[in-house]
Amino acid sequence: MSLTHDFRDAGRVKTLLAAITAAAEPVAARLGRPLQIMEVCGGHTHAIFRFGLNQLLPSSIEFIHGPGCPVCVLPVEAIDQAVSLARREDVILASFGDPLRVPGTRGSLLQAKADGAEVRVLYSPFDALALARANPNKLVVFFAIGFDTTMPGTAYSLLAAERAGLTNLRFLCHHIRLMPTLTALLEADDIRLDGFVGPGHVSMVIGSRVYEPIASQYHKPLVIAGFEPVDFLQALYQLVLQLAEGRCAIENAYARVVALDGNPSALKVIAEAFEQGIDSHWRGLGQVPGSGVRVRAPYRHLDAAELLASTPHIKTTAEPAWCNAVLTGRIKPHQCPLFRRHCTPQNPVGALMVSSEGACAAYYQYRPEELR
Ligand code: SF4
Structure with a gap:
């Protein structure tokens, strides 16, 4: 199969659209409303709009955009910590x-950089090691963010720094785990969901088996999807078919990438570097039990926490309430009164307008007709 041909093949797309429509419409008619499907991952939100799938799919399906954009869920406090560290004369902040x-x-960090702070953009956490070696008179702090997808890279780098005996490298870790995040959404009383399109990249690391409680305890179906149109529509079809047949299971429509138990090497290195199950605060989600990680005790000297304790910091303001509502699917981006008027990619008010996976950025880029 070729990504650019088979997974974007118009004939396959049409066949899947017809099958989805035939399966979804009777269920929506029975419920008296559209099926509410959460695409967890911001990459899927962008795929839906980029390929125009929202215009091709029937009105019996409504997408609820989920919180799976790692930059979007970063709390303001995490940004404030990074900015405070970047403004130290002895620090290079890498991100x-x-x-x-x-x-x-x-x-923002960009404004701190404009003011003279040393802020460097890296493409890989491994580059932080080279940066530390090249700057022995500075402390290099790597701002480590992301879901389970980027956690292995941080973990490998942290362990490599330990093996190399680097004394001038620290990790400011704001990694978030997906499963506790989904559980928090499922526990919320005011979010109505019929099922999930599961994220492809996170699942490549954690596997498909970990989602079983979503079906067995919360009675919601989830189908893991890839990012090409045929990938996504195949997963959506399987999901809608489950709803039509009254079934509820975890299925994997991205088996060419995602294995039942994920990537054992990645999971091993995460377990070695990080304590998991740390209660953490996230934008839009608030305090989520067990969603964060902490550098394990033997490597704590590489954690930026001690450096933060000796860094002057400011009182963090609350996150914009509109962003929180979009992040949990309570409103759509264009229903935020700031959307496109006061909040744009050039002048963002919230993280969802900044990130390449943010729902507001997707609406801004692909739905120019939406003002409110
Ligand atoms: S438009 Fe801006 S302020 Fe409104 S929800 Fe999106 S990012 Fe937040």
Whole structure:
């Protein structure tokens, strides 16, 4: 199969659209409303709009955009910590590109850089090791973010730094685990969901088996999807078919990438570097039990926590309430009164307008007709 041909094949897309419509419409008619399907991953939100799938799918399906964009769920406090560290004379703050423009209480990392702070963009956490070696008179702090997908890279880098005996590298870890996040959404009383399109990239690391409680305890179906149109529609078809047949199971429509038990090497290195099950606060989700990680005790000297304790920091302001509502699927991006008027990619108010996976950025880029 070729990605650009078979997974974007118009004939396959049409066949799947017809099958989805035939399966979804009787269920929606019975319920008296559209099926409410959460695509967990921001990459899927962008795929839906980029390929125009929202215009091709029947009105009996409504997408609820989920919280699976790692930059979007970063709390303001995490940005404030990174900015405070970046403003230290003895620190080089290293980060992926996306978090740089996310507004903190007193500006973003990009603004700190414009003010003279040493902020560097890295493409891989491993580059932080080279940066530390090249700057022995500075402390290099890597701003480590992301779901289970990026956690193995941070973990490998942290363990490599330990083996190399690097004394001037620290990790500011704000990694988030997907399953506790989904559980928090399922526990919320005011979020109505009929099923999930499961994320492809996270599942590549954690596997498909871990989602079993979503079906067995919360009685919601989930189908893991890839990011090409045929991938996504195949998963959606399987999901809708389950709803039509009254079934509820975890299925994997991205088996060319996702295994039942994930990537054992990645999971091993995560377990070695990080304590899991740490209660953590996230934008839009609030305090989520067991969703965070912490550097394990033998490597704690590589954790930026001690450095933070000796860094002057500011009182963090609350996250914009509209962003929180979009992140949990309570409103759509264009229903935020700031959307496109006061909040744009050039002048973002919230993280969802910044990130390449953010729902507001997707609406801005692909739905120019939406004002409110
Ligand atoms: S438009 Fe801006 S302020 Fe409104 S929800 Fe999106 S990111 Fe937040």
